[in-house]
Amino acid sequence: MxxxxxxxxxxxxxxxxxxxxxxxxxxxxxDDAFITWRYGQNLIAHGIWAYNPDGFDLTQAYTNPVFAALSILPAAMGWxxxxxxxxxxxxxxxxxxxxxxxxxxxxxxxxxxxxxxxxxxxxxxxxxxxxxxxxxxxxxxxxxxxxxxxxxxxxxxxxxxxxxxxxxxxxxxxxxxxxxxxxxxxxxxxxxxxxxxxxxxxxxxxxxxxxxxxxxxxxxxxxxxxxxxxxxxxxxxxxxxxxxxxxxxxxxxxxxxxxxxxxxxxxxxxxxxxxxxxxxxxxxxxxxxxxxxxxxxxxxxxxxxxxxxxxxxxxxxxxxxxxxxxxSLGDHLGIANYYPRLLDSHVALGRALNALSAQGAVASFALGDAGAAAYHADIRALDTIGLTSHLVARDGLTLAVVQAYAPDVVAFFATAEGVRDLPDRHAALWAYVAETGMTEQCELVWARQYTLRLFTRSPLPALSDACAHSAAANGTDELRYALRALRQPPWTYWHE
Incomplete structure (x- = not known):
């Protein structure tokens, strides 16, 4: 008809x-997509099918084996x-x-x-x-x-x-x-x-x-x-x-x-x-x-x-x-701005950690956002939520688990007003920070309502630079950010 x-x-x-x-x-x-892609990256770069490049805390963090397998090809070809x-x-x-x-x-x-x-x-x-x-x-x-x-x-x-x-x-x-x-x-x-x-x-x-x-x-x-x-x-x-x-x-x-x-x-x-x-x-x-x-x-x-x-x-x-x-207009603005903001915060953090790792300054870090930062850092990462950690899934985020990872950088979920009250995730981290004598170095800004407070044992200028860059790029509200970012075509952001 x-x-x-x-x-x-x-x-x-x-x-x-x-x-x-x-x-x-x-x-x-x-951000979660990078969790899956890290398996292909680690297989090609380090010869291991694991979330952490050294195989520590071996965990099946991906729920999609198809995309995990497909990530091998771009990693192998350098795409x-x-x-x-x-x-x-x-x-x-x-x-x-x-x-x-x-x-x-x-x-x-x-x-x-x-x-x-x-x-x-x-x-x-x-x-x-x-x-x-x-x-x-x-x-x-x-x-x-x-x-x-x-x-x-x-x-x-x-x-x-x-x-x-x-x-x-x-x-x-x-x-x-x-x-x-x-x-x-x-x-x-x-x-x-x-x-x-x-x-x-x-x-x-x-x-x-x-x-x-x-x-x-x-x-x-x-x-x-x-x-x-x-x-x-x-x-x-x-x-x-x-x-x-x-x-x-x-x-x-x-x-x-x-x-x-x-x-x-x-x-x-x-x-x-x-x-x-x-x-x-x-x-x-x-x-x-x-x-x-x-x-x-x-x-x-x-x-x-x-x-x-x-x-x-x-x-x-x-x-x-x-x-x-x-x-929700607010949700739509947040999603439109999400990855451009991520590039100037979590991706920048991951690249800074990678550079510090090459200098021998850091070997591990703890962060609740387990995707882009860990992917670009290419070092051991403790996911404080537990999606990528069998130890956290089994035992919870205990001080013993944090000590086993021995992070050189610890990140706390925060806002511009201060660290959020998340005792189930933060209690063990605070204990580790006190035990190792860490102090707050800087605040990484994804948006005004979502930041990360970074703690280290000694000043790391590369992290301070990443924090300053994120604050300058992401320190505006969603509407103003969107009006600026949406002038660019979407493929402007089709890169790691």
Whole structure:
């Protein structure tokens, strides 16, 4: 059927919004991405698959083995890591879009859903963050689409990619065989696919258990919460509700699969300590695949043009709800400014530490932001939050753990008013500072509301220079900073 002209016009207008979003938010690279990239860097530079370049406190800090493995290539070829993953982000968006359009019936409706999704600022930020959010969400949507069409080879390939992309996808080790067997496939298909899943699970968990001593990523132990949080559930679980509609009015097998998968994931999120949940990243990891599947289902729905229009509207409302959920201007300004500020603070700190290490002045440091600073410092780093430390995950941030790392520089989370009151993270650090006779040297400024107070045993001019540079570059409010930085195209910041 010929798609309605209004839908094409709206899609074209939304494309202009997407271009604006790209200009503003494609410059965003999150600090956590550098945690994963450090594994490829350390393998090439130091010959070890570890977060710390000397292998101390061996920890599986990454949750995305695919991106960790991909980081090896830029490190080996001497390519800029940030630029490499920005280009991968573009390829991911293009590839997912192409595959979804190929599977769609009325392609204009699928295109509308894709463009509407990207017209939400948070969506572009997640696409270019350096994390796996869009790869996971798009591939998960394709999995349910292929499974519904009984394209089992493609569905299996999606599962194999997904379980290496996000820990949530481990649910598919159980759910996929159930979905497959309910269609009563040929015995040979069931055996081949079961064997493939078994080999993947054995290889994945077996390697990490053998190499790191834990089958699960370290983030599992750090992010485990204190139980179900009703307030957090209300921000996440409503995005699972379309699965009920699919169960009642759509393909029941797919609807049940969506409900089981996203219900379990949503419950897990509502029971976890969701670190780095910028722009509702974890809710987006439900909303994105759900919306993309619904867009495909509407494009293939065997109904008249008018009813399909109403269904398209409901998908649009669903996506718009997420847009409203993440509408904060302050959050958007913070994300637009995030990586430019990081370059003048944490990256500058990492480069200063690297130079001091070359002089033999420092060999280790302690900091809660475990990404860019550690990546550029290329020395032992104690993540005081614990994402990259098996010792912290197991024992907590105790004085003994800090002593084992023996940091020459200790950083405390602070604001312009002073060090924050975080006794669970700071108590052991304060004890170590007192024990070693450290004093405050300077304040590194990411923004007025987020600084780092640096403590050392003796003055280190390189650190003072980094602090002074950060204060001069980042000491303005978000709006003024954005008005200055947004004059530059996003690719200005596509570098380490």
């Amino acid at each position: 010929t798609p309605p002209r209004p839908l094409i016009v709206v899609t074209a207008l939304l494309s202009l919004v997407v271009l604006v979003n790209l200009w503003i938010f494609a410059r965003f690279t999150v 800029d890591m940030v630029l490499s993953f920005k280009l991968l982000s573009l390829l991911t968006l293009a590839g997912i879009g192409a595959l979804l359009l190929r599977e769609a019936g009325e392609k204009a409706r699928m295109a509308f859903v894709l463009v509407l999704g990207l017209a939400i600022p948070a969506s572009i930020a997640h696409a270019f963050s350096g994390l796996e959010t869009w790869l996971y969400g798009g591939t998960l949507a394709l999995f349910f689409i292929y499974a519904e069409q009984r394209k089992w080879t493609q569905a299996l390939l999606c599962v194999l990619l997904l379980v290496l992309t996000r820990p949530e996808a481990w649910l598919l080790f159980a759910l996929y065989p159930v979905m497959l067997l309910t269609t009563r496939p040929a015995r040979a298909i069931a055996l081949r696919h079961g064997a493939a899943l078994g080999l993947m699970a054995t290889g994945y968990f077996g390697f990490h258990l053998w190499y790191f001593g834990e089958a699960l990523p370290n983030t599992y132990f750090i992010k485990s919460g204190d139980g179900f949080n009703p307030a957090q559930a209300l921000r996440i679980l409503p995005y699972v509700l379309p699965a009920l509609a699919v169960q009642v009015w759509g393909n029941r097998r797919t609807g049940l699969g969506l409900l089981l998968y996203f219900g379990a994931v949503g419950y897990s999120y509502a029971s976890s300590d969701l670190l780095m949940n910028y722009l509702q990243r974890f809710a987006f990891q439900i909303a994105l695949p759900m919306a993309l599947y619904l867009g495909w289902a509407v494009s293939r729905a065997p109904v008249g043009q008018a009813r399909r229009g109403w269904l398209t509207l409901w998908v649009a409302v669903y996506l718009a709800a997420f847009g409203v959920h993440t509408r």
